[in-house]
Amino acid sequence: MTDQLGALTTIFTEFYYWITVVLMFLIHVGFCMYEVGASRYKHHQHTLMKNTMLIPLVTVTWFLFGWWIYWAFPTGPGLAPSIMNESAALITDESAFSAKWYVPSSDLMAVNLGDHISGVFWAAFLLFSWTAASIVSGAVIERITTFAFGILAIAIGSVFWTIDAAWGWHFDGWMLKLLGYHDAYASGVIHAVAGGFALGILIVLGPRIGKFSSSGEPRNIGPRNPWLVTIGLFLIYTGFWGFYAACNIPIFDLGPEYGMEGVTYWTATNIYVTPTTLSGITMNFLMSLSGGLLAGYLISGKDPFWTYSSGLAGIICASAGNDLYHPIQSMIIAMIGVVVAYKLHYWVERKFKIDDAVGAVAVHGYAGVAGLIICGFVLNGYPSSGYSVGAMWVGTDYAPINPLGMFIGAIIMFVILGLIPGWIIAKILHGMGKLRIPREVEIAGLDYDMLEASKNDEKAVSSATR
Amino acid sequence: MATVNNWIDHLSAAEVQGAVYPGVGTEGVLVIIAVILWIGWHVLQNNAESKHMDEMARKRHSANDHKSNITDW
Numbered sequence: 001m002t003d004q005l006g007a008l009t010t011i012f013t014e015f016y017y018w019i020t021v022v023l024m025f026l027i028h029v030g031f032c033m034y035e036v037g038a039s040r041y042k043h044h045q046h047t048l049m050k051n052t053m054l055i056p057l058v059t060v061t062w063f064l065f066g067w068w069i070y071w072a073f074p075t076g077p078g079l080a081p082s083i084m085n086e087s088a089a090l091i092t093d094e095s096a097f098s099a100k101w102y103v104p105s106s107d108l109m110a111v112n113l114g115d116h117i118s119g120v121f122w123a124a125f126l127l128f129s130w131t132a133a134s135i136v137s138g139a140v141i142e143r144i145t146t147f148a149f150g151i152l153a154i155a156i157g158s159v160f161w162t163i164d165a166a167w168g169w170h171f172d173g174w175m176l177k178l179l180g181y182h183d184a185y186a187s188g189v190i191h192a193v194a195g196g197f198a199l200g201i202l203i204v205l206g207p208r209i210g211k212f213s214s215s216g217e218p219r220n221i222g223p224r225n226p227w228l229v230t231i232g233l234f235l236i237y238t239g240f241w242g243f244y245a246a247c248n249i250p251i252f253d254l255g256p257e258y259g260m261e262g263v264t265y266w267t268a269t270n271i272y273v274t275p276t277t278l279s280g281i282t283m284n285f286l287m288s289l290s291g292g293l294l295a296g297y298l299i300s301g302k303d304p305f306w307t308y309s310s311g312l313a314g315i316i317c318a319s320a321g322n323d324l325y326h327p328i329q330s331m332i333i334a335m336i337g338v339v340v341a342y343k344l345h346y347w348v349e350r351k352f353k354i355d356d357a358v359g360a361v362a363v364h365g366y367a368g369v370a371g372l373i374i375c376g377f378v379l380n381g382y383p384s385s386g387y388s389v390g391a392m393w394v395g396t397d398y399a400p401i402n403p404l405g406m407f408i409g410a411i412i413m414f415v416i417l418g419l420i421p422g423w424i425i426a427k428i429l430h431g432m433g434k435l436r437i438p439r440e441v442e443i444a445g446l447d448y449d450m451l452e453a454s455k456n457d458e459k460a461v462s463s464a465t466r
Numbered sequence: 467m468a469t470v471n472n473w474i475d476h477l478s479a480a481e482v483q484g485a486v487y488p489g490v491g492t493e494g495v496l497v498i499i500a501v502i503l504w505i506g507w508h509v510l511q512n513n514a515e516s517k518h519m520d521e522m523a524r525k526r527h528s529a530n531d532h533k534s535n536i537t538d539w
Contacts, residue, residue, distance in 0.1 A: 042532040060504050064497070104500070105493035107485035114484030145519070147512040434512070438519055444527035449518075451535035458537040 009251055010116050016250045017120035023242025024127035028055065030235030031134040035141055037228030038305075038358050040221070042445020043142045050146050054133045057150050058157035062126045064104050066158035070125065072099035073166035080174035083387060097172070124246040125165070128190055131243070133157035135194035136422075138358035140201055142208050143442055148429045155425050156197045164189045164417045168409060171273050175412070176384040177398050179405030184270040185247050185281070185319035187371035188413035195365015196418020199354070204426035205435060207355030209442050218349050221357070223305055233308040237289065240315060244285055244322075247271050248278060258386050274386045276323035287327035288318035291334030299342050309359055310338040313367040317341075320375035320406075324382065333374050337367040365418070369410045376406025 032051050039047040058066075072090045074082060081088045084095040092100050101108045101118075108118050133153035140149065168175040169189045175181035183189050212218055223229045248268050254275060255263035267275045292314015293307060300306035317337020318330040325333070345362035348354050356362065385398040399405060429435040437446065445451070467488040470476045476483070489496075 041536070057504075057507075060500065064500060064504070104497045107490065107493065110485060110487050110493075112484040113482060113486060145515060147508070147515050150508065150511070438523035440523040440526050441519055443529045444522065444525065445529075445532045448525075448527055448532050448535070449522060451532050451537075454537050455535040 013250055014116040014120055017117070017124050017246060020242040020246035021120065021123045021127055024124070024131070024239050024246060025242075026235045027127070027239030027243065028130050028134060030232040030237075030239060031131075031138065032232070033228050033235065034232030035138050035358065037225040037230075037232055038138065038223045039141050040224050040445070042447050042451070044447060045450055046146070046446035047141050050141075050144070050149050051134060051137045053146065053150060054137060054153040054157065055130060057154055058129050058133050059126060061154045061158035062122075062129050063109070064158075066129060066162050067102045067109075067122050067125065068099045068104075069159065069162040070099075070166050070170065071097060071102050073163055074170040074172040074174060076167070076174050080177040082172050084172060091172075127246070128165075128186070128243070129157040129161060132161040132190050132194040132197075135191070135360050135364045136198045136201065139198040139356045139360040140205055141357045142446070143436055144201075144205060145434055145437055148426075148435045151429065152197075152201060152422070152425060155421065156194055160197065160417045160421050161190060161193050164193050164413055167412070169271055171271070171385065171387070175405075175409055176272065179409050180384045180399035180401045181405055181409040182272070182375060182379060182382070182384050182401045183320045183372065183409070184272070184276070184323035185244055187316055187318075187320035187368040187375070188410060190368075191316045191319070191364040192368030192372065192410060192413040193418040195361045195363075195368055196414035197422035198356070199361045199365060200419040200422025200424075201426040202354050202356060202361070203352075203423055204430050207353060208357065209439065211355040212353055216353060218353075218355075226304055230304055230308055233312065236312060237315075240285070240312075244281055245278065248276065248281070249273065250278070254386065270323040272385055274323075274383065281322055283327040284318065284322040284325055284330040285315060288315045288322065288330040288334035290314075291318070291331035292338050294331075295335040295338040296342070299339060306342065306359070309363045310342070313338050313341045313363040316364060317367040317371035317374070319368075320371045321379050324379060329378060333371065333378070336374065337370045340370040341367040365414060369414050372406050372410040372413070373403070376401065376403035 032048055035051055036044050036048050072092055074091060075088045077090045078088050082091055082095075084091065084097060085093050087093070091098050094100065100106075103109075108115050109122075112118075133156050136152060136156055137149065167173045168181045168183055169186070173181070208221065210219060211221060248270055250268055251266060252269050252273065254260075254265045254267060254269065254273070257273060265275075268278050270276050289311050293311040295314065296307040296310020300310065314334030314337060318325065318333045322330055341362040344366045345356065345359055348361070349356070354361070379401045380403060382401045383398065384401050388397055426435055441448075469483075469488060469490045470486050476486075
């Protein structure tokens with residue numbers, strides 16, 4: 001950095017992403033509170049520790065290989081050539097945004113005076129990774145082993161969501177070029193994939209003991225601490241501001257970027273480097289939150305757990321196109337997403353005996369998929385990229401946003417990169433006898449011995465005279 | 467280990483070296499250590515959890531036994 005304007009732009013961008021990381025940390029705080037509030041007393045401490053330990057596990061693996069995957073896989077590989085090197089192979093060459101710079105032994109993966117952005121961008125994406133893993137965590141509470149969850153958290157947090165981000169969230173991703181995929185604030189690349197992954201695990205894991213009667217009727221195991229649940233969800237809302245901001249590039253000159261001779265156009269952009277405004281997405285965020293809350297309150301009969309979750313589902317459903325929607329469109333889309341998620345949750349629960357303890361598959365998976373499909377219709381014809389837009393299936397060019405491409409994209413997210421890998425890994429862990437805790441432990445409670453030790457401590461202290 | 471001994475010399479060089487952490491050039495070894503620590507953690511955690519689960523499962527408590535252990539503090 002040798003000129004003041006360049007330095008200001010760089011350091012502003014560095015600080016901007018740093019702030020998003022701090023805000024997004026609240027998402028994880030919220031998830032931990034929410035899960036503990038939803039779990040029963042005898043499982044509280046294990047529930048908390050299971051979700052907490054995904055932080056180091058996903059962080060270390062994100063450093064070791066997750067970040068590399070994001071930069072290596074935009075081409076598929078083999079599905080569409082990169083606009084940087086015109087090759088459809090993994091992007092590991094000398095080009096500017098190559099994965100070569102993001103292997104864990106690269107000197108850019110450390111304090112480097114020549115690079116003020118990689119680390120904060122790495123961290124912003126890492127916080128997305130925690131979110132993906134934490135979405136899964138809630139669905140499987142009270143019966144999964146911490147070992148199995150750790151493996152599954154790494155799989156979704158450092159592998160599968162990363163692949164989908166490379167495919168559908170990278171400016172060079174093949175899904176933009178072939179499908180016209182557009183998912184500005186991650187309806188699919190975070191929420192649908194994590195929801196699908198959770199569903200794949202739940203199919204193998206099975207319900208909590210007591211969830212279904214002998215005739216197959218589902219029983220309600222409501223949140224044990226509704227106050228913790230609601231504060232947790234409020235914190236997730238708060239963290240989502242950081243999430244939205246982190247999906248943007250705060251300041252960028254699109255003129256030279258798009259090759260427009262003599263044009264200077266400074267703006268904020270979305271993750272695809274197409275223009276939007278932080279101001280506009282703020283309106284859309286709040287209107288989609290409102291739409292979700294309004295619909296959730298009515299459809300759930302003013303149930304606080306579902307009303308709060310519906311606020312989240314509303315944002316998630318509108319997120320794919322919230323860079324361009326009108327705020328009232330955002331609100332309506334959010335309402336539709338909530339109805340879809342709520343109805344599907346109970347239908348799947350009854351029909352397939354799936355015990356999604358916190359409604360994670362519904363709020364993230366179904367609402368995310370609905371959001372992608374709706375986005376295909378509402379943004380039909382918009383360019384998926386600013387670089388160039390051509391016909392669908394050409395491969396070397398970018399297809400415009402379209403309903404069919406978004407529908408296929410939704411299937412890729414929810415089923416191909418979500419449900420199927422979740423099911424396969426859970427099956428392997430189940431085959432090893434490592435997926436589910438023993439029946440006796442589930443009945444007694446994962447915290448039984450901790451509670452017993454605490455009682456003994458209390459007795460010892462209360463009878464002490466000195 | 468020090469990569470920088472004098473900031474004035476470092477920053478006034480014709481080409482400023484970006485990497486300033488100690489032990490530049492040993493990144494490969496650090497990565498191997500990180501992988502061993504990561505995998506090792508899973509092994510230790512799995513062993514401890516399996517042992518704990520086996521011990522807990524042998525006791526066969528009922529679903530409400532934990533209530534007698536709820537403390538006042």
